[in-house]
Amino acid sequence: MKVSKAIEMLKGMNPDSEIVIEWWDVNCFHDAIVDADGNDIPLIPQNVWDAFAHDFSVRDSVMEDVWNDIQWGLQDYVTQLTKEVK
Numbered sequence: 001m002k003v004s005k006a007i008e009m010l011k012g013m014n015p016d017s018e019i020v021i022e023w024w025d026v027n028c029f030h031d032a033i034v035d036a037d038g039n040d041i042p043l044i045p046q047n048v049w050d051a052f053a054h055d056f057s058v059r060d061s062v063m064e065d066v067w068n069d070i071q072w073g074l075q076d077y078v079t080q081l082t083k084e085v086k
Contacts, residue, residue, distance in 0.1 A: 001053075020070065025049075 013019070026049035031040045 022066065 026044050026046060029044050029049075031042055033041045033044060035041055
């Protein structure tokens with residue numbers, strides 16, 4: 001999504017609320033992509049990233065993994081707080 005769209009979405013939220021954001025941009029992939037010969041590509045061209053990001057959609061299985069990580073992480077946190085109160 002475009003940064004401007006993310007900003008619009010955030011404007012509708014309580015500014016004092018805590019949220020979890022997973023943020024990926026072109027800089028996350030510095031030296032993480034290789035060409036056909038196996039050589040590191042030091043920088044992904046912005047137009048390549050923009051085209052990829054525009055068409056990108058998250059697989060349901062990925063969202064489920066993120067959901068599970070957050071759900072169980074919260075459960076562990078609640079369990080720990082409960083133990084500390086006793």
